[in-house]
Amino acid sequence: MNKYLVGPIAVVILAFPFPAAAQRLAATRPGVPDTSPFRPLAWAGPNSYRTASGMPGPNYWQQKADYTIKASLEPSTQTIQGSETITYTNNSPDTLRFVWLQLDMNLGSRKSRNSPLDFFFFPEDSTFHVGATIERIQAVHAGAGGKSTSATLSWWVNSTMMRVDLDRPLAPKGVLSLDIGWHYQVPTQGGRTGRQQFPEGWLYQIAQWYPRMAVYDDISGWDTLPYLGQEFYLEYGTFDYAVTLPADMLVAGSGELLNPAEVLTPLERERLVQARASDKTVMVRTADDVVATLPANGSKTWRFHMDRTRDVSFAASRAFVWDAARIDLPGGKTALAQSVYPAEDGGDAAWGRSTEYLKFAVEEFSRRWFVYPWPNAINVGGPVGGMEYPALLF
Numbered sequence: 330m331n332k333y334l335v336g337p338i339a340v341v342i343l344a345f346p347f348p349a350a351a352q353r354l355a356a357t358r359p360g361v362p363d364t365s366p367f368r369p370l371a372w373a374g375p376n377s378y379r380t381a382s383g384m385p386g387p388n389y390w391q392q393k394a395d396y397t398i399k400a401s402l403e404p405s406t407q408t409i410q411g412s413e414t415i416t417y418t419n420n421s422p423d424t425l426r427f428v429w430l431q432l433d434m435n436l437g438s439r440k441s442r443n444s445p446l447d448f449f450f451f452p453e454d455s456t457f458h459v460g461a462t463i464e465r466i467q468a469v470h471a472g473a474g475g476k477s478t479s480a481t482l483s484w485w486v487n488s489t490m491m492r493v494d495l496d497r498p499l500a501p502k503g504v505l506s507l508d509i510g511w512h513y514q515v516p517t518q519g520g521r522t523g524r525q526q527f528p529e530g531w532l533y534q535i536a537q538w539y540p541r542m543a544v545y546d547d548i549s550g551w552d553t554l555p556y557l558g559q560e561f562y563l564e565y566g567t568f569d570y571a572v573t574l575p576a577d578m579l580v581a582g583s584g585e586l587l588n589p590a591e592v593l594t595p596l597e598r599e600r601l602v603q604a605r606a607s608d609k610t611v612m613v614r615t616a617d618d619v620v621a622t623l624p625a626n627g628s629k630t631w632r633f634h635m636d637r638t639r640d641v642s643f644a645a646s647r648a649f650v651w652d653a654a655r656i657d658l659p660g661g662k663t664a665l666a667q668s669v670y671p672a673e674d675g676g677d678a679a680w681g682r683s684t685e686y687l688k689f690a691v692e693e694f695s696r697r698w699f700v701y702p703w704p705n706a707i708n709v710g711g712p713v714g715g716m717e718y719p720a721l722l723f
Contacts, residue, residue, distance in 0.1 A: 378547040391564065393418040394542040398570035401628075402645060404531050407515045407524065413539055414469070415507040416566075417499075421545060425499040429545075430491045431563075433537035433556045434513045434522070435460030461540070464510035468496050471506075479508065489556040491540065509540050518712055521558070521723065525712035527671055529619055530578070532646035534713040534723050537561075541640070563639040571632045574645055576625040579614060581651075581669045581707050582643035583721045584635030592629050597651075604653035605665055610684045614651035616672035622647065635719065637702065642718040644709040650675060654684050656706065658695050664703065666691065670710030683708045687722075 375381040377388040395418075400411035419425055463486070467479045480496040499505050515524050521536045537556075542564050544552040552562075572580060580592070589598055597613055604611035624647075635641055649669040656664040668683035675681045687708050695701045703720045713723045 390420040390422075390547070392420055392542070392545050393566050394564040395566040396539070396568045396570065396641075398539055398568070399573075400539070400570070401573040402515075402533065402535070404575065408512055409515060409535065409538060410512045411539055412508070412510045415505075415509065415540075415542060417505040417507065417542055419499050419501060419503050419505070421547070422501050424501065425495070425545070427492055427494045428499075428505070428507075429543040429551045429553055430493060431537075431541045431543050431556060431561070432461050432463075432486065432489050432491050433541070433561070435486070435489045436556055436558055461511050461513040463491070463540070464512065465508070466493055467508040469506040469508055470497075482507075487555075490543070490553055511540060521713060521716045523711075523713045527646070527648040527673075529622075529648035529671075530646065532644070532648050532671065532711050534642075534644045534709060534711045536642035536713070536716065536718055536723065537640075538642070565637060565639050568633070568635045568638060568641045570641055571630050572643060572645070573628050573630040575647075576627045576629045577622055577647050578629075578645045579647070579649045579651060579669065580631040580643055580645045581649070581667065581709060581721065582631065582633045583638070583641035583707075583719050584633040585704050587632040587634055588630075592631050601653065601665075604667075605655055605663070607654055608657075610652045610654045610682075612650070612652050613667075614649065616650055616675065619648060619650060619672050635703070638719040640718055642721055642723075644669060644711060644721075644723075646671070646711075648672065652684050654688050656688050656691050656701065658692070659700050662700070664691065664701055665705050666707075667705060668708040668710070670708075674710050680708075680710045683710070 370383075375386070377386050378390065379386050395416040396413055397416075398411060398413040400409055402409055417428065463484060466482045466484050468482055469477050469479050472478050482493050482496060484491055484493045493507070495505070515522065515533060515535065517523055517525070522534060522538060524531050524533045526532075544562055544564055546552070568584060570582075570584075572582065574580070586592075589601070593601070600611055600613045604613060631643075633641065633643075646669075648671045650672045651667065651669050653665055653667040656666050658664060666684045666688040668680060668687065670680040670683065687706055691701050691706050705720050707721045709721065709723050711723065716723045
């Protein structure tokens with residue numbers, strides 16, 4: 330049994346005393362500014378962007394960040410090599426002369442534990458790596474006749490944040506295109522990403538794995554707080570991403586799989602068709618299929634697309650079994666609930682009922698509050714736990 334397994338659906342509440350924070354609050358005196366992180370929120374407003382309550386005003390805006398990502402995962406070196414194009418739309422009324430990006434994969438390069446939760450995110454047997462190596466950052470500018478030019482940009486990294494100085498100001502309603510190359514090693518467990526070895530091979534859960542635009546808003550400007558392993562927020566946009574890895578590995582990713590005919594077997598595609606019409610869980614890749622899968626030479630590229638989302642993540646392993654069932658949504662719409670997990674963690678007492686629980690949860694939440702917007706919802710069983718990403722849960 331997977332030593333990290335806590336069940337397909339779990340809620341963990343951790344309570345830690347913070348006496349220093351309490352003392353700081355108690356020490357607030359008249360005439361002395363309150364700089365405590367627990368001070369009451371002070372909204373900027375009321376103005377045309379925000380009402381006095383903090384709700385959006387008539388001229389409210391959000392930035393937009395679209396991504397095209399190409400990445401490869403190499404198990405022999407535990408390395409992700411990637412390149413991406415970020416198309417960033419400045420919907421703000423401000424002219425930007427630099428931008429900030431998040432490098433959450435740098436979290437594992439910290440040698441000390443800065444918060445009580447670090448002992449949960451980084452067990453004693455975790456491996457720490459140097460974080461991301463940024464290979465290049467270029468601004469790509471459209472030119473006459475469809476020709477584009479590029480300019481090499483300078484950047485500065487501080488922990489999990491990176492400032493990039495632009496070669497020309499980005500005016501309101503302007504669009505910036507950034508070309509970025511990077512690579513880093515995947516830790517055994519670090520923050521919200523990690524890997525574990527099974528008899529069939531490595532299992533990877535890959536999140537917060539590419540340079541991502543930091544939020545720029547009307548209240549605080551750039552959000553430059555470092556990532557400490559807990560929560561985060563991002564701009565919304567469209568994602569097209571491709572992951573290349575050994576041909577015998579199965580990939581589950583945020584969004585819609587665009588090339589099933591290239592990466593799935595005919596039997597897996599047939600079972601997926603059955604699952605899309607089934608209220609009961611259908612096994613798409615069984616434990617017997619895992620055993621029968623021979624190590625393959627070469628690689629496959631899995632391509633995914635996702636609209637109106639803030640992030641994407643994926644999981645990959647030769648050890649995965651895979652099951653699925655139809656999700657019934659209001660208005661006659663449907664989606665697909667899926668689960669991938671090591672074969673040894675199956676059965677009704679563990680992950681064998683994961684898709685059943687996921688289907689119920691999405692249907693119930695959609696009926697009560699907000700209709701689920703994406704075509705897939707995926708549970709992933711593996712060494713990383715306790716985090717949700719768009720359409721995919723660790």
